Amino acid sequence: MVTLTINGQDHELDVPDQMPLLWALRDVVQLTGTKFGCGMAQCGACTVHLNGEAVRSCVTPVSQAQGREITTIEAIGDDEVGQRIQQAWLDLGVAQCGYCQGGQIMSATALLNREPDPDDAQILEAMAGNLCRCGTYNRIRQAIHRAAGHEEEQA
Amino acid sequence: MSTHRNGLLLANVSRRHFLKGLAASGALVIAARWDLSLAQDEEEASYGADGMPHGWVDDPNVFIRIDEDGTVTVVNHRAEMGQGIRTSLVMVVADELGADWDRVRVEQAIGHEERYGNQDTDGSRSMRHWFDPMRRAAAAARTMLEQAAAEHWDVPVAECHAGVHMVIHEPSDRELGFGELAAAASQLPVPERDSLRLKPRDEWRYIGRENVKTDRPLAIDGEDIVTGRALYGADVVLDDMLYAVIARPPVYGATLASVDDSAALAVPGVIRVVEVQGTGQPAGFEPLGGVAVVAENTWAAIEGRRALEIEWDTESAGDNASYDSEAYRQLLEESAQSPGRVVREQGDIEAALADAETRLEATYYMPHLAHATMEPPAALARLVDGKAEIWAPVQSPQAARDGVAGRLGLEPEDVTVNVTLLGGGFGRKSKPDFVLEAASLAREFEGRPVRVQWTREDDIQHDYFHAVSVDRLEAGMDGDGKALAWRHRTLSPSIGSLFGPDPKHKVDFELGMGFTATPFDIPAMSLENPEAEAHVRIGWYRAVYNLPHAFAIQSFVAEMAEAAGHDHRDYLLELLGPARQIDPREINEGWNYGEDPERYPVDIGRLRAVVEKATEEAGWGRKLPEGRGLGLAVHHSFVSYTAVVLDVEVDDGGEVIVHNADIAFDCGPQVNPERIRAQMEGACVMGIGNALHSEITVSEGRIEQDNFHQYLIPRISHAPRTVRVHLINDSPEAPMGGVGEPGVPPVTPALCNAIFAATGKRIRRLPIGDQLAS
């Protein structure tokens, strides 16, 4: 048995210690907003927060998540920064298929919480682990600038 | 109403040399679905949506429902994979109906082409085939609401007209909401198609507009996506469901020899190990076969699969088991030295080449690519009392329905395919093999839902790969650099190999993607297609054969300009020649994306216009710092026109940085310009990825990459610093073109041309990889 604190609620799960948090969230707790993309920390689709820090849930065993605050895309809107990011995403129409965007938003929110005024290089670095096959990268970068309150710096 | 042409297609298929024997393979319907049949009799030819299986439907009762509270529900029957069709088609209906955006909902249709018309969401066709039918459906519904109001007030219908979400009777200053009229309107007959009044452009509130102010975001799924509520293929959860992953044969056509599943069954959570039957070659859309591990959750299934001990029999795979992509490249390059089947010819090529002052020759290579949609394939299936229900991200729900019915021995009516959102499609999810796998397993566990989840390794190793290609070009020029001769030999395995005996040549629709209709004004031309065999599953990948054709042709034009000492842009415009419209049939292009050659000629004026626009906006000719250059390319595909100029820097380490992209795009009338821009931006990133890093290689028939650490796709740092999309020719007279795919083909050659401008290094072999690291 592991106890996970997910979006402020405790969940008792009967799963092996080694099960990646991703599958515990998706298949056991049935929170499907966190996506599977690669299973080896290459794509960022599975990004969640552990104590506010962005981690890849596909390579995080549940045993490591125990005792920490897990936040998923379903609850990121409760975070003031997360809410701003979501709004910027909507304002700029970032999403295409949307599959990667939960992970993108989790990474972007973690960035702004850590560094409220990131420059372009910091954005590129923070988002380097999040793939988007639809190629929404430009709007992602713009949306982060916007959520950070930067003037429209795009042509 | 809808047009059924299967009889006709069948007759034609049997006449087609390259598809002989196809009927015997049982893939006929599938082949017909994707234009493999082609070349209809001239006198019977039907184009556009008329030419698609199950044609079109414009019955308002099928697509539009209005509740008493005024909520308008629009049924969207096309797959949503990021192109925004769930928004764009609804914009069309809302506008023509007069509905208020904030009171419109969308409902996703099941796969049911007899009811909805064609649902194949590919070929960049949704809007150009459905704009008119959906407008008519909405105009009919509006007319019925006006009629109902007129009857209610007992006034002439001519005095009633729809405003925003209501019908107004001006003489008496009365109004009734759509909701109040819905019940009465639904009892009325659907008006004759010819009697409908379609709104003129100045009455549109959503179509063609940007920055529309609505309370709810215009993007239908936007809020669900940013809150994690949007449902994709693997997100449907049913009671009592099972989770499966499948070990598939490592070589195309190999079969299971033996399996030891004792260790797998010992993994906690694993319930059963089941063999999935494949159908051998050609695979069509059938599963590859293999061994499924069915478990209580995905992780247990993955762990169980790891514990399987499997022997594969590669005997049945024949040549595929020795397929080596490097040797194959050399083979194709060698074959490109000799003449091939002539696809199009004008003038005397040999004489023209012999007379030329300067001769130029180059061979270009593009490798296999994998779609790598961010959402790997996944499907959920349940079989209860002889009825199957499916939940899956499919581009072609009817093909999934037919396939499941065939596999389970059911009638299509007994199969319900619910279409989830697609986490990317790019052509991969036109093929429902993964759905059929889930259906097979559902039969093993009757009554219980079973989800098949592909891992990324499965996705990359067992994709329907983009065809590898070699394109050899030769040109002859006079002393002034004027082109006199052009010979192009193109070689690629054909998608036709998926459905029948390998045609070993590109079939018409493959050649029709930017090869046969090469738009240049050159006295002597020879377009040839030597043989090439397929050894892996070949499939559609966004823009398909346009990718290698555009890469080769647009790179070669830049090489010619360089050899002639001319400016690339000027040289390209000269090759295109004066603005004119070419009937594709006159240049032996019979496919024309399925569109009417008279309505959709090859329009040189539109090609010129996008070149002029993109170069002007990019400041073509301006001086750039050392190590930086502008690259240009243009391409006509999916009956749209795209030109791209990229501003590229190559740093000391050979890293490519794309500073800016100027994309000029002409798809004729624009329904949702904001989404068109988004498609161009995404296409640009994909085209850059196709150039920079992505490559699938094969050794002994086995794919050598298996996840994103080996199969590289673009990351945020590879995207252009800015992308400026210039949309032109939003004219009601212009024929509507495709949007999803035509942005991709010119990007790759534009990038390679920019690299040449920046460094003097010419890329002829993709991916670029570390070729620039000196």
Ligand code: FES
């Ligand atoms: S699924 Fe975790 S990083 Fe890709």
Ligand code: FES
């Ligand atoms: S929006 Fe489709 S993968 Fe990012």
